[in-house]
Amino acid sequence: MHRDETRRRAATRTDVAKLAGVSSAVVSYVVNGGPRPVARDTQQRVLDAIQVLGYRPNASARALKLGSTNLIGIVAPMLSNPFYAEFIDQINIAASKRGHALLLTTTQGDPESERQIVTDLVNRGVDGLLFLVFLHDENLYSLRSPEIPRVLLDRSQPIPGFQTIGSGIIDGSRMATQYLLDHGATSVTLIAGELDAPRIDLRRIGWEQALHAAGIVVPEPYITTWDQKGGYHAAEHLLRLADRHHPLAIFAGSDLIAMGAVQAIHDMGLSIPDDVQIISFDGTSIARYSWPALTAVRHPFSAMAEAALNTVLDTKTDNGNQIFPMSLVTGFSCA
Known part of the structure; x- marks a missing residue:
């Protein structure tokens, strides 16, 4: 009974x-x-x-008693981009090692939903917040419960008052451009998307530095969208204007842009790397399975994820701005 x-x-x-x-x-x-x-x-x-x-x-009662929910809130713009998916996967692994789980939310770049998303995470009593997104309203980074530790990810420059973690984007971009020059390129064209002000594309800075150091006139970058469609149209346009006596060298600002560019090159009956050399930025797993496999500069996803969890859970230490060097992953798209 x-x-x-x-x-x-x-x-x-x-x-x-x-x-x-x-x-x-x-x-x-x-x-x-x-x-x-x-x-x-x-x-x-x-x-x-x-x-x-x-x-x-009763999870709520248990959390109240222990003073912890063992939950880390993470705010991302989307999951369709392999950069975010791979980074979040490594964050989840790092969190699991520490007995924490992720509460994952995506904004889809919608300013109207951002406040509600951050409010919901705070109301759920998360032990910390990781922002893998540039919110339209910067006040949301410190919305309510200021005692909840917060870390801003994918930030390669310090932001006063916040703990930030990022890749060495300028050095990585300079390395990518120099790699193309070392493999016979007489110039390198950057294909990248737009960034909302006041953000500055650090890829462009590294690309320009490498060309200036080589004594090469910096061409206009091709600004498109951060996806395959943008990469396709950009490469198609550049190839129609290119001098076929000199192979075109492309520095793609993301793996998605690179994948679109590769498809355009194939559709135009051209060969990689004989007719077009291309190097990608991000170095996610999709770069390895391109045709041919892309040479890319890769973010240190695992190291940044570990640092993110260490930082958000260690409230006694202010680590400031942590920068992790990018690495070169060689494929067959440059030589």
């Missing part, structure tokens, strides 16, 4: 204790993994009772 009545309402820890023949404290030790050890046979009785009754611990 007791089991039937319990099934008609939410089972409690007391119900589990009665069925298992133990105290409520023992049930708590089993559910929370401590703080006191429980004999194996007693633990099994508790687990069996939990299964029979369908008991689900």
Whole structure:
């Protein structure tokens, strides 16, 4: 009778204790993994009772007691871009190592939804907030509950008052451009998307520095959208204007742009790298499975993810702006 009545309402820890023949404290030790050890046979009785009754611990009550939800909120613009997907995957791995789970939200670049998204995460009592997005309203970065630690990701320059983590974008872009020059390019054209003010595209700075250092006149970059379609149209346009006596060298500002450019090159009956050399920025897994495999400068996703979790969970240390060097992943798109 007791089991039937319990099934008609939410089972409690007391119900589990009665069925298992133990105290409520023992049930708590089993559910929370401590703080006191429980004999194996007693633990099994508790687990069996939990299964029979369908008991689900009250996460809110547990969080209130422990002072932690073990949840990290992360705000991203989208998941369709492999840069965000790969970065978030590494953040999830780093969080799991520390006994935390992610509450993932995406803004889709919609200013109207940003405030609600950040408010919801704060209301859920997350232990920290990771921003992998440039919010339209900067006040949202510190919205409510200022005691919740926050880290801004994909930031290669310091922002006063915030802890930030990013890649060495200028050095990485300079390295990418120099790699093309070392492989015979007489100039390098940058294909990139637009960034909302006041953001500055650091890729462009590194690209310009490498060309200036080589004594090469910097051409106008081709500004397009940050996706395959933008890369396709950009490469198509550049190839129609290109001097076929000199192979065109392209520095693509993202893997998605590079993938679109590669498709355009193939559709025009040209060869990579004989007719067109191309190097990509991001170095996500899709770059390895292009045709041919792309040479790319890669973000240190794993190292940045580890740093993000260490920073957001260690509230006693102010790490300021942490920059991690990018690396060159060689494929077959340059030589």
